[in-house]
Amino acid sequence: MNGFLTYVPVILMGVWNTLILSTAGFLLATLLGLLMAFIEVFSPKPISITVDWVTRVLRGVPLLLALLLVFYGLPRVGIALPNIASAIIGITIVDSGYQAQLFRGAIEGVGERQLEAAYSIGLSKWAAFRYIIAPQAFRAALPGWLNEFTIVLKDSSIAYAIGVTELFTQAVHVAQVVLDYLQPLILVSIVYFSICYPLSIISERARRKLLAMGVAAV
């Protein structure tokens, strides 16, 4: 027991890397996902179909595979990255496929009627997007977007496979030293839970509030 307690700070130090990994990967995936969603909704059919196909491929890649590919595979073609950068890129690539789908659904969900009404009072295409479509799509995407972050946060533990010293990796290392897996793993479970739970509460509140406003979340 005492052996484990002295290692608690070591495990908790992994929280920083977990947060860096998941936040950076998630936000980059948001940028990329938004870009792909815009292209899918607003560009001519051939381009839109191609991008849609790309997002499907991205969603089909297991995160573990993406991480190994970036960290162990890319050096073969001369791109050698530190493991934390590789993990961020892997998370970005895979999650951008999911976020593209989320944002696309949110934009398309706003619907033709809102657009017609916007045009009918004389708003230009850009103004209709800026003042009607975007605010509604943003609201509709918010709960799903927050949920997506909790998924990325937990999946970032897969960076263990390429040796990033994040929360989960630290716990496993400590477990190997103190010869007990139970206590370190329960501790990290509590840490993951205490980050994810508040976010899922906020997401659920947002969803309910939006519903009362007549905006159905994606």
Add this chain to the structure above:
Amino acid sequence: MKVVLEVSNLWKFFGKSPVLRGVSFSVREGEAKVILGPSGAGKSTLLRCINLLIKPDRGSIILDGEEVTAPGVNVARVRSKIGFVFQHFNLFNHLTALENVMLGLIKVKGMNRDDAFKVARESLLSVGISEDLWSKYPAQLSGGQQQRVAIARAIAMSPRLVLFDEPTSALDPELIWEVLRVMEKMSKERMTMIVVTHELGFAMKVADEVVFMDSGAIVERGPPEEVILRPRNERVRRFMERMQYVYSLK
């Protein structure tokens, strides 16, 4: 009296099938024109062509002496001069009743918030939406209230004419009258309007001219008591007989 709108020989095809087949009519200032006819007659398409939500394939539309179907016309500017009231209200879901009315005034007409508020207040009061409802979102309003806010949003822009596309078809029966009453009041105040509706009572009371459309063409037109009570065209007569069955209280 001055002609506000002139539609000449308007054609529209969806794929190969014609939806509008050479429709022509004009609307004078202050006139209320009611368009009747079965589903699929092209009534909605006609209204959508007039405010350029749909581009007609042939023919011309002249608004206040300007041919708006000509190439190079600023579509948004034309639309800001035409109000449109939709069957499903189409209020902006993320904005309150007041903001729904103010948005166009600020973003299209370039008014400051104070001026926009004054105009919006007048419009909302004129359709009987009292101050306690101004901060409500569309989902918190009844259908009748939503449609009246939508009318306020249209008239706040001081349009040259207002188009109504079956404005009461999505309403509970008991709420229809509150919307029709507002429209009747607008007509009395000499607002120029074109109304697509199935409300024959409204057409009898308010219409200056009734136009009956079938299969993309106008088949009969005239004063409401002529077209509704003594139609000459066989198709119109059959339509009115069925309406008699539905609405007659005797």
